[in-house]
Amino acid sequence: MLEVFVFSTLNGLVTGLLLFMLASGLTLIFSMMGVLNFAHASFYMLGAYFAYSVSLKLGFWAGLFFAPLLVGTLGALVERYALRRVHAYGHVAELVFTFGLAFLIEEAVQFFWGADTKNYRSPDLLDFPLFVLFGQEFSAYRGFMITISVGIFLVLFYVLTRSRIGIIIQAAITHPHTVANLGHNVPLIFMAVFGVGTALAGVAGVIAGPVLTTFPGMAVVLGSIVFVIVVIGGLGSLGGAFVASLMIGLLQSYAIASNLGMPDLLNLLGLDFSRDHPLNDLWTLTLPQIAPVLPFLLLVLVLIFRPTGLAGKREE
Amino acid sequence: MGKFAPWVGYLIALLGLPQLFDSVLAITIFNQMAIAIVFALSYNMLLGQGGMLSFGHAVYFGLGGFMAVHALIMIEFETVYFSITLIPLVGGLIGLIAAIFVGSFSTHKAGTVFAMISLGIGELVAASSLIFVSFFGGEAGVSADRTFGPPFFGIEFFQDVEIYYLSAGWVFASTVFMYLFTQTPAGRMANAVRENPERAEFIGYSARRVRFISFCSSGFFAGVAGGLFALNYEFITEENLNAVTSGRVLLMAYIGGLGYFIGPIIGAVVLTLMNSLLSNYTELWMLYLGIMFVLTVLFLPRGFAGFIMMHQTAWLRGRLSSLVLPYLITGIPAIMFGGSILAAIEMLHHGGESFRFLFVTLDSGNALHWFALTSVGAASHFACRRSLGQLTSAWEEANQSEDTTERGPS
Known part of the structure; x- marks a missing residue:
């Protein structure tokens, strides 16, 4: 029992930190532009695919370096030439645009790389068990994923709160006009933050690609979960996103590992239903079965009872 | 009498189309269009008129469709007895x-909160x-047979064309009712709440209640579309209530044009045809659809209907004909440019x-x-690029208001 717990905690941590890499960029972009970027997970997918193509020629580490750069550049271009234009038409148009972009990127990925799963692999250098616990191996690559994610979190936190650039960004979020009057190029800041946010998603894609498989549906798999995190954490709150990422990661990991379900609950209550009861599916539900649904259940509950999320500010 | 002219035209188009094109393929497409029109119009009630962006509208379509299939099964096994026309x-x-x-909990707020709740509900129901x-039949879905019900004036609905006329009737009725809804106080207030919920509250309307009414009516008509789907295909699967279907209806309504009642009809027709x-013709049509969608959002924020309506001023001033030539001069190269891009994409693909492209x-192996x-x-x-300037000036000239004071506004 303990080993299941320890390993689901570790796996949950890996997923949670990975999700945070996506969520941090998304929440930064949201606090700036006030629009949720539906295509964020698509940039994550592009990261994985770019890294795959680069790694074929130059190896994994070159991919880790170049792919986020490419993704970030692409993100900045999208902001400069498309989002800025759509911004004039209002929030709905922006949201719909990013939605269409996500659709387009998925089709484009299938056009350039094909619909099949790519054999994108973790580097041989990290192909050893980091430690063995209860007879189960924990791979070095997963340890690497944790290190990178924590590292990025620390750097991001430091840059945003302690550096001059971070202070300008924070000011541009709340008082864009004042910052512009002080002589800073606010549209350029917005473009840069969008680029960095998408580059972060790219990094997540590079390191997640080998573990979560690189295929055209990988954006859809993660996309809505990242949304859930950003909303649960409180729109625009980096700390909230961090807590929510870990929460969702652990929640899913525990739910998948546990073998509890409705039958156990019914036994506990001393109830019994016949097999041919019309609601039989309901009486035989198990936690692993509903694990994928849990984040969305949480989302709806949070939005109903605390629409600002865990750490969100009061809406005006 | 002029008020009814569009409606008569609409009815004639609905009933006359199968007379013009009576192939099996055409009837199939018309049936799909019928479903899409009702579904897209119901979506527009939500987003276009009520300002509520939903990412889970397929839930109401799908649930309605599933229950409709189950109702067909009940008719088949004579648990209930009524005509399948209902x-x-x-x-x-x-x-x-x-x-x-x-709606009882999701219509508190519009905007992002509403959009996120709809996304969550959509994923929940799909999962x-x-x-x-x-009830849902898993991946295979549930199927029924529509021909067991009591005949409707001797029609037993063996053929698709019979179902089409039935659908056409429902489409016409739904369109009329949805249009009438926009004219009721509830429909007008939906617009007011979309524009400025605060002001609407000041004059004594509960923004939430107004949204709730729009939301419920929209859900009803989405369900009607689901019922039409069930009648036409005689089966329904999980795919019909998941995010893909929700996305498709957003696409249709948006490409057609959200702000106009006729917009979603145009979008539904165009997208079904595509x-x-x-x-x-091509395996890449989904890619083209994506490109078209993104270009529409970028350059035609009000959709196809908005593009058509842009010409209203010029038309009222009787200067539409002055635009034809500039349109041709810019449009033909533009189409050729788009065509060469498409050709390049196809060549890469x-x-x-070698393959046939148009004529x-x-x-792609040939450098020439x-x-x-x-x-x-x-x-x-x-x-x-060269002719764009001419087009712009022609456009401005056609839309210029008469600066003479001889004529007041008529």
Whole structure:
């Protein structure tokens, strides 16, 4: 029992930190532009695919370096030439645009790389068990994923709160006009933050690609979960996103590992239903079965009872 | 009398189309259009008129459709006895019930909160549909047979064309009712709440209640569309209530034009045609759909309907004809430029083998073909850029108001 717990905690941590890499960029972009970027997970997918193509020629580490750069550049271009234009038409148009972009990127990925799963692999250098616990191996690559994610979190936190650039960004979020009057190029800041946010998603894609498989549906798999995190954490709150990422990661990991379900609950209550009861599916539900649904259940509950999320500010 | 002219035209178009095109394929497409029109119009009630962006509208379509299929099964096994012409009503009622339930907590706010709740509900229902196999039939879905019901004036609905006329009736009735809804105080207030909820509250309306009413009506008509789907296909699967279907209806309504009542009808017709015709010619039609969608959002924020309505001023001033020539001068190179891009995409896709593109055979292994394509593309792009200035000035001239004071506003 303990080993299941320890390993689901570790796996949950890996997923949670990975999700945070996506969520941090998304929440930064949201606090700036006030629009949720539906295509964020698509940039994550592009990261994985770019890294795959680069790694074929130059190896994994070159991919880790170049792919986020490419993704970030692409993100900045999208902001400069498309989002800025759509911004004039209002929030709905922006949201719909990013939605269409996500659709387009998925089709484009299938056009350039094909619909099949790519054999994108973790580097041989990290192909050893980091430690063995209860007879189960924990791979070095997963340890690497944790290190990178924590590292990025620390750097991001430091840059945003302690550096001059971070202070300008924070000011541009709340008082864009004042910052512009002080002589800073606010549209350029917005473009840069969008680029960095998408580059972060790219990094997540590079390191997640080998573990979560690189295929055209990988954006859809993660996309809505990242949304859930950003909303649960409180729109625009980096700390909230961090807590929510870990929460969702652990929640899913525990739910998948546990073998509890409705039958156990019914036994506990001393109830019994016949097999041919019309609601039989309901009486035989198990936690692993509903694990994928849990984040969305949480989302709806949070939005109903605390629409600002865990750490969100009061809406005006 | 002029007020009814569009409606008469609409009815004639609905009933007359199968007379003009009576192939099996055409009838199939018309049936799909009928479903899409009702579904897209119901979506527009939400987003276009009520300002609520939903990412889970397929829930009401799908639930209505599932219940409609189950109703067909009940008719087949004689548990209930009524004509299958009423099946869309069953779908609509289920859509309404689901919308009342969801709307009771999701319509507090519009904007992002509403969008996120709709996304969450959509994912929840789609995932549950795979868990509750006895009702949703798992991946295979549920199927029924529509021909067991009592005949309707001797029609037993063996053929698709009979179903089409039934659908056409429902489409016409739904369109009329949805239009009438926009004219009721509830419909007008929905617009007011969309524009400025605070002001609407100041004059004594509960923004939430107004949204709730729009939401429920929209759910009802989505359910009607689901019922039409059930009647037409006689089966329904989980795919019909998941995010893909929700995304498709957003696409239709948006491309058609949100702000106009007729917009979603245009979007539904265009997308259904693309869906069924384009997929015969190219494997890449989904990519083209994506490109078209993104370009529409970028350059035609009010959709096709908005593009048509842009010409209203020029038309009222009787200057529309002055635009024809500039349109042709810019439009023909623009189409050629788009065509050469499409050809390039297709050439990349068909790496190495030759294929038919419109009326030429292209071979991506042939450097000459690439050269010809690039020259056509570059030349048309140049011509297009050159003539853009003329078009702009012609456009401004056509829309200019008369600066003489001889005539007041009529």
